[in-house]
Amino acid sequence: MSPLPPPDAPDLPGASAAKRLQIIEGAARIFAAHGYEGASMSQIAREAGVSKGTLYNYFDSKAALFTAFVRRSACEKLPLLFETIGEKRTPEETLIGIASAMIRLTTSPLSLMLNRIVVSEAATFPVLAETFWQVGPQRAIAVFADWLAARTNEGVLNVPDPVLAAELFYALCQTRITARKRLQLPVAAEAEDIARIARPITRVFLNTFDAGKGPPVPEPAATP
Template sequence: MSVPPARKPGAAAPVRHASPGRPKDLAKGAAILEAAKRMFTVHGFDRTSMDQIAAEAGVSKLTVYSHFGDKEALFAAAVKSHCETQLPDALFEAAPEMPLRERLLTIAHAFFAMVSSPEAVAGHRIMCTPQITGSPLPAIFWQAGPERIQAVFAALLQKRVDAGELDIADVPLAASQFFALLKGEAHARLVFGCLKGARPVEEHLAAAVDMFLRAYAHHAKDGARA
């Protein structure tokens, strides 16, 4: 299947939803999702067909289309499923009883574990290929993954702002900055396969969290740590 034609930057593809009818078999849907994640990781988007995913899942191609509508929708569902499995909403609960730095470090470790997994690294590389650049897929990927993660994290930050622990004028911007700090050089080295001389991940994540707190902790100017 060829990559869909390019659209305006930032425009997502119109996703065809699964057709209505009998209730979907949840076990088959889960099997299709797992098969899709494996196939997209190994072969990339363009070289993965719905026939291959159906065979890998042990279902008919009609069943795949019935559950997910088209390949773009299945790709989005696979990204969303991967992110929700690795970073469930429960991870972003405010947990006011937990010290802020500890809360951020917990999220930092879970996030970096997700983006450094073989599946995520492969997906990142797929998004950077010439065949994908300019297609609707980057926008689909962004909406299904990073956009959702930043939104739930921003909600957590806002609660900590309301509690007086953080002083942030633009919470969505701060949320995006946090994850950019976490990826930093460590993730770039991983994607490029250039790991020699890299800092230990634990050290990198702690430094990123501390930098974030120096910028946004309510008493950061006094050197206090939340």
């Protein structure tokens, strides 16, 4: 199974690690308030309660600081997606658990804020979008794809392209609640509302990839 994100910082003495975290947390507040382009290293230093010299000792650029912020967020949140993997559950129960966790994660204030920043800055700073994708969705998709491949090898599922299937599942989880939350539209998002979405997502997915349903229809060959 693909590893989840590695620790977001090198080994540092306790005081240095705490100072680094203090800076990242200050940066998070500034990024949330001003976006990436609107945030300055001076603002971040003031918010974090450090000098600019100290800030640059830890992060040599705003891009490096934003990358550390995104990576730390992924380290904290992504493991929550896969708590049901490895437990003695049916594929259906596992998939419902993953779908529910994915909806909760993508509608969390942190995820909504990161999505807003990345989308608004992507045209000007594509590296931000690439960083976000690599340490967030892409890593989660890789872990999930490995699980799908393992279940296919066991004959439980029939998933010819685990990465594509994982991306399809991820897309299904953007239905209704996440889509509306990202547009700041009112939507019910309590546990029962999330479960009401997670169950049909799982049924749709298993209707395509359950080994008992027969082989999926092959994709047409790409046009040269």
